[in-house]
Amino acid sequence: MNAIETCQLSLWYGTFQALKGITLEVEQGGITALIGPSGCGKTTLLRCCNRINERIPSVRTTGEIQILGKNIYDADVSLLELRKLAGMVFQRPNPLPMSIYENIVFGMRLHAPPEERTRAVLDQAVEKALTGTGLWDDLKDKLHTPAISLQLEQQQKLCIARLLPLQPEIILMDEPCAALDIAGTESIEQLIRSWKGVYTTLIVTHNMAQARRVSSHSAFMLSGELVENGLTEPLFTQPKDPRTAEYVSGHLA
Amino acid sequence: MWRRWRKLKEAFIEALIRLCGISATIFVVGIFLFVCREAFPLRHNPDFHLTEFFLSIQWYPTSEITKRYGVLAMIAGTFSVTLLSMLMAAPLGLGAAIYISEFCAPRPREILKVLVELLAAIPSVVWGFAGLTITSRLIVRFTSADVGVNLLNGAVLLALMSVPIIVSLAEDAFKAVPDSYREAAIALGATRWQTTWRVLLPAARNGLTAAVLLGFGRAIGETMAVLMASGHAITIPHSVLDPVRTLTANIAAELGEAPAESTHYQVLFLTGVLLFLITFVVNLSAGLVIRRERRS
Numbered sequence A: 001m002n003a004i005e006t007c008q009l010s011l012w013y014g015t016f017q018a019l020k021g022i023t024l025e026v027e028q029g030g031i032t033a034l035i036g037p038s039g040c041g042k043t044t045l046l047r048c049c050n051r052i053n054e055r056i057p058s059v060r061t062t063g064e065i066q067i068l069g070k071n072i073y074d075a076d077v078s079l080l081e082l083r084k085l086a087g088m089v090f091q092r093p094n095p096l097p098m099s100i101y102e103n104i105v106f107g108m109r110l111h112a113p114p115e116e117r118t119r120a121v122l123d124q125a126v127e128k129a130l131t132g133t134g135l136w137d138d139l140k141d142k143l144h145t146p147a148i149s150l151q152l153e154q155q156q157k158l159c160i161a162r163l164l165p166l167q168p169e170i171i172l173m174d175e176p177c178a179a180l181d182i183a184g185t186e187s188i189e190q191l192i193r194s195w196k197g198v199y200t201t202l203i204v205t206h207n208m209a210q211a212r213r214v215s216s217h218s219a220f221m222l223s224g225e226l227v228e229n230g231l232t233e234p235l236f237t238q239p240k241d242p243r244t245a246e247y248v249s250g251h252l253a
Numbered sequence B: 001m002w003r004r005w006r007k008l009k010e011a012f013i014e015a016l017i018r019l020c021g022i023s024a025t026i027f028v029v030g031i032f033l034f035v036c037r038e039a040f041p042l043r044h045n046p047d048f049h050l051t052e053f054f055l056s057i058q059w060y061p062t063s064e065i066t067k068r069y070g071v072l073a074m075i076a077g078t079f080s081v082t083l084l085s086m087l088m089a090a091p092l093g094l095g096a097a098i099y100i101s102e103f104c105a106p107r108p109r110e111i112l113k114v115l116v117e118l119l120a121a122i123p124s125v126v127w128g129f130a131g132l133t134i135t136s137r138l139i140v141r142f143t144s145a146d147v148g149v150n151l152l153n154g155a156v157l158l159a160l161m162s163v164p165i166i167v168s169l170a171e172d173a174f175k176a177v178p179d180s181y182r183e184a185a186i187a188l189g190a191t192r193w194q195t196t197w198r199v200l201l202p203a204a205r206n207g208l209t210a211a212v213l214l215g216f217g218r219a220i221g222e223t224m225a226v227l228m229a230s231g232h233a234i235t236i237p238h239s240v241l242d243p244v245r246t247l248t249a250n251i252a253a254e255l256g257e258a259p260a261e262s263t264h265y266q267v268l269f270l271t272g273v274l275l276f277l278i279t280f281v282v283n284l285s286a287g288l289v290i291r292r293e294r295r296s
């Protein structure tokens, strides 16, 4: 079963075509890495999956994306439900300008019916989300301090933690470690690996080593095209396409 | 020779540019000192008492027998008309700014911004006409007031006049909110309104406060429209349908008739000093609010 299936997905920014007929399947519960050189459309593809691309007025999309069997471009799709289902982590940590606590319950305040927004329920959700991201012990005594005051690594984990109370199926990550140091990168990677079987993870990275460390599947993109995809190890060791071979060897050397 | 000439030219241009840069300060300080100087002789004037000036509502500067120089009613008029105008202009201006910056498509956004700037360019005397011929008649039609030139009428005009300032400053404040906040909220499933209400308004709070304060500063200093359209009666208003006179309107109406060097003339200048101080405080607080935002 696939969590995400794109079919002939093309996208234009005005007249510039950033995605060219992408057909990709992302295994449910797996960890899939999107790799490729800068500017090849990884971020664009990722941002199609929760339709946040459509904030940009010039964007035009054709093709299909099935998420859990439903085409998200259908007229009856609720964007809010889609975004609950597919949480997104950005390249730069972007905690909201409010307390740690409020960051985590932000989604619940938007979506949960009032009876599920009692203090006790929210408190519990906060503890669970912070525990799930390994932040609880460090932050439990300063839940009401501004999230901006945290270190970058903690900010990024908080941005992950705030997705969890909405019980997403899919987590979309756009170079989540780009702003972090080695220790931070390692600890986020560990978190991602622990999601295997729980969430479907689609992670953009330009770090080949990271792709190999965390993902079971990889997809290689070049100038808006999907060149090759499949199991991570074979893709790195025996790439079928010469372009993949060139890129992979260039980056491993 | 050639080189020295060039150096001299460079120095001259630099001095000129510096002069332009500090000219605003020079003008402000100069005007303030001038206005103060005209009011200064009041210090030794036996007809004038500062307590009367601030605490009396009696303003009889041209009376033959008992001259009175109390501006309390006009202070009340100024603040009532300005505050009432802000009650209308703040929600309207902030609402317009929210629409323009968060809800509008790019092309209509540009058109709306131009229109708002046009609104700011309407001369205040034209607003005064509008106040006399349009809004005051509407007030008579829809309220129990016998005359439409009153506190409410003045406040409506001031609101319309200060809305453009509030809109453009508030729009800047929203623009200054990092887009990453919007994306964070939207990716969590927030609607535009939820994003605006829960994230952008708190994030832009200081900038929005400054926008309203500067709108207030604009309204409190406005003269012509309120002179024409708010009734010009020296009373402390008890309802929004009472006529009022503002400090500015009073100066504009009477300065021409007051003989130079007379007590009346000097008191009008003192009123000017008072106005200057009020707008100074308002603008300074707006500046401080903005500074606080930059720091955080």
Ligand SMILES: Nc1ncnc2c1ncn2[C@@H]1O[C@H](COP(=O)(O)OP(=O)(O)O)[C@@H](O)[C@H]1O
Pocket: A013, A016, A018, A036, A037, A038, A039, A040, A041, A042, A043, A044, A045, A056
């Ligand atoms: N908002 C935008 N408007 C126009 N072009 C864009 C926009 N965002 C990205 N692009 C272009 O689309 C291409 C793919 O960008 P992106 O998806 O960000 O690449 P990647 O994440 O792989 O580095 C790039 O050539 C980029 O310049």
Ligand SMILES: [Mg+2]
Pocket: A042, A043, A044, A174
């Ligand atoms: Mg990118």
